[in-house]
Amino acid sequence: MNDVTRPSGTRAIARDAVRARISEVAVELFDEQGFDSVTIEQIAAAVGVSPRSVHRYFPAKEDTVIGDPAGWGEHVRDQLVARPSEEPIWEALLASYEALLAAPGRNQAQGKKAMRVLGSAPALRARNFEKHLLWASMLTPVVAERLEGDHRELRAETIVQASLACFDIALTAWAEADAADSAVDLLRRSFGALQPTT
């Protein structure tokens, strides 16, 4: 996951570290006190930087939890493109998301806490949806390519959004459940509830 930026430098490393630290502290505080009652000032004080710097790393308060949408979105898209073209689209999408869940750099415990916090505040869930829209714009062209018949664009959009909804539902259920089911199992189950028409 660490795309150690080529420009050999202590600076880039330090920046990533500070960024990760802010995110970590923020999620911790949100989990304890609730998203709304934690101020940027508190986060900054806990980390040991100025409030201005927190805003430099994360444009919006919600981004401290969401992370970098574009990076993971590209990951999913690349997985999807790599799937064999004769594979049904729904299975290809499922496999792509599974690959994301299995990707390195996804700390299970911390990821679960982040998901739990993410579900606690409407503002966060809404911001998370923005990420989904970004992913949708990346995935829809790939899906449309594979479809046949009329209205490919609209159908592709529908299928992609539905798959993202499955992804979101599975992760939400996983974060709330008592660890009885794995995220992958929930994802497969959610995908199993729908089927694109041919």
Place this chain on the structure above:
Amino acid sequence: MNDVTRPSGTRAIARDAVRARISEVAVELFDEQGFDSVTIEQIAAAVGVSPRSVHRYFPAKEDTVIGDPAGWGEHVRDQLVARPSEEPIWEALLASYEALLAAPGRNQAQGKKAMRVLGSAPALRARNFEKHLLWASMLTPVVAERLEGDHRELRAETIVQASLACFDIALTAWAEADAADSAVDLLRRSFGALQPTT
């Protein structure tokens, strides 16, 4: 358009009228200048009320465009409950949304402008998604009631979210299209791209 506030029940009438007027003016301004560059103060001045009052009618700036989520959500749920129980769930959901589109009080032209504005700003799209979450929480129990087999809750959640995605996609496409297709046609087409497994 300007209702004289003469008869009995002046307060309730005036309240609804002011609320509608604020929403109308706000959407108009957002469409002209963009959501972010219009301030509450401008809206208040254009309507002829104080900024404080605008916030009294609409807790958040985005709500001037979104409207009242709970009211329409109940409308959809009531429609769904009223559908015959032997009807396939996917058809029942489609019929419920169709009834919403045909409901009185949905001005076609103004609705289209609102949808266009709604798609223009991330903050608005996010807020719209919160409406979807509210609707989902109302519809999921009804859908779960109709399902059979295992994992009813998760499957119901998946089906409801997918249907809401269809609803959103159809309206977005309708607002952007050159009026070639009606909203109902687009909705049916989007629903047609998916099918819940039995």
Place this chain on the structure above:
DNA sequence: GCCATAAGTGGCAGAGACTGACAGAACGGG
């Protein structure tokens, strides 16, 4: 018709998120 009550409104003060500008500190390359 008169008056007490409740509802609605406006103005004020303040918290909090976010932004731009600028000066100083830390770091990396030469």
Place this chain on the structure above:
DNA sequence: CCCGTTCTGTCAGTCTCTGCCACTTATGGC
């Protein structure tokens, strides 16, 4: 070691949103 780049903190400011209080006005009981 020096200089330019990068990062950071401070300051000032905008805007959304929320209590609070005083004032106006419609409503209902008499």
